[in-house]
Amino acid sequence: MELKAEEIQLIVQQVLENIDVKKLSRVSRPPVSGGDCGVFKCVKEAIDAAYLAQRDWVNNYRLEDRRRIIEAIRVTAEKHAEELAKMVRDETGMGRYEDKVQKHLAVIRKTPGVECLTTDAVSGDAGLMIEECAPFGVIGAITPSTNPTETIINNTISMIAGGNAVVFNVHPGAKKCCAYCLKLLHKTIVENGGPKNLITMQEEPMMEAVNVLTASPKIRLMAGTGGMGMVNALLRSGKKTIGAGAGNPPVIVDDTADILLAAKEIYRGASFDNNLLCLAEKEVFVMEDAADKLISEMEKEGAYLLSPDELNKITELAMINKDGTYQINKKWVGKDAALFLKEIGVCGCRNTRLLICDTDENHPFVQVEQLMPVLPIVRCRSFDECVRAAVKAEAGNRHTASIFSKNVDHMTYFGKEIETTIYTKNGATLKGVGIGGEGHTTMTIAGPTGEGLTCARSFTRKRRCMLAEGGLRII
Ligand code: NAD
Secondary structure, rough: OOOOOHHHHHHHHHHHHEEEEEEEEEEEOOOOOEOOOEEEEOHHHHHHHHHHHHHHHHHHHHHHHHHHHHHHHHHHHHHHHHHHHHHHHHHHHOHHHHHHHHHHHHHHOOOOOOOOHEEEEEOOOEEEEEEEEEOOOEEEOOOOOOOHHHHHHHHHHHHHHOOOOOEEOOOOHHHHHHHHHHHHHHHHHHHHHOOOOOEEEEEOOOOOHHHHHHHHEEEEEEEEOOOOOHHHHHHOOOOOOEEEEEOOEEEEOOOOOHHHHHHHHHHHHHHHHHHHHOOOOEEEEEHHHHHHHHHHHHHOOOOEOOOHHHHHHHHHEEEEEOOOOEHHHHHHOOOHHHHHHHHOOOOOOOOOOOEEEEOOOHHHHHHOOOOOOOOEEEEEEHHHHHHHHHHHOOOOOOOOEEEEEEHHHHHHHHHHHHHHOOEHHHHHOOHOOOOOOOOOOOEEEOOOOOEEOOOOOOOEEEEEEEEEEOOOOOO
């Protein structure tokens, strides 16, 4: 059969129209070797693989693909939330299983995806300008021991939603559960058609790996979640850094507060996961008139009030005095309240979740971030004294604070003085991170560098596109 030139042209045109260009470009992806579901022996390989994956992610996948893959990540992570909570509890020996399940569910359900990548537009006589949220590229993410897999899930959703790949350096004390979690998410990404190695880590986390990450030209941004030593090290590296550091959140209870509510909420917040959250209530400043009632209501909630002698024994356990300055004894971080009591010979209080103590503002439990279910309560003669003491204890971290009050002037004044990233009124500080409160959830609260409660938008850079001469404008 002979075909005419027009017929051949038509056939060619139809074939070309049916070719999936996206598929072709995926076939021509550069090959990636090594790694076991994103877990690599060497950090350099983890970086190289993530670099290739990011180029693929940003060039060959649409926003709809990001949305679909993030949804699949949520489904997988939710299926494994209880298992992950148990693994973290077993490996780190810190916190409470049931609260860890809650933390996992919060990050899985309430970490925003691509929906928070909004475009700004200005349309005027001189044309049309749009500013969009573009990826940084590959991000190096340092994660803590206190919310290890929660941070991996949260950072993965936020960072890949922004079009990035990520190389994690996890805390050595949580390396097994982190590798397990990363592999689960990695498998989900690949099974749903996403690129291999979009999320990677080095199997054996090391401090030197952090230096390799900060020195690599392929890493365009560092995101550090943990103590101030780590955040400051990243900031000194010269690499653009989003730093989420320590807090020591004070709570003020004034003489207008609903004391029953305050006792209930503070008990819940300060005992949640044995006070491991950086944003959990760490010390209370209460006006004298309200103090006895607050303490007795907290006891009714289930708190155990330490005697001065018991407090001394617990301080000796939990704090190390180095030439007059106190540091926490890491052995006791995140341990159950009942274990503290058992260690000092107090029996019969197996069910308490929180120890409270009546102390002065200079006590190390007030001034040092201790991540333990031990909550000091300081009596103050006036509201001004509460504010002054709270600002001192918060120590410029600008992390989290809360107040229980019905006095709007008090609420406003404290908010202005304390300058924290999260400020909760009449509720547990947990609510400030979306756990039982409005707003999204994150495990990376970037106070020091100012991004606040991070989400996908925080891990993008702004790029402007300007169409001059009024083109495309319809008015
Ligand atoms: P950590 O600082 O001991 O460790 C955090 C991470 O940093 C780990 O991966 C660790 O290996 C690494 N690291 C530690 N020192 C480093 C250094 N000098 N250089 C490079 N990397 C270093 O913290 P942690 O005990 O795992 O977590 C608890 C701390 O993290 C608390 O201070 C808590 O307030 C803070 N935290 C803050 C947030 C937040 O969102 N702001 C969230 C969770 C935890």
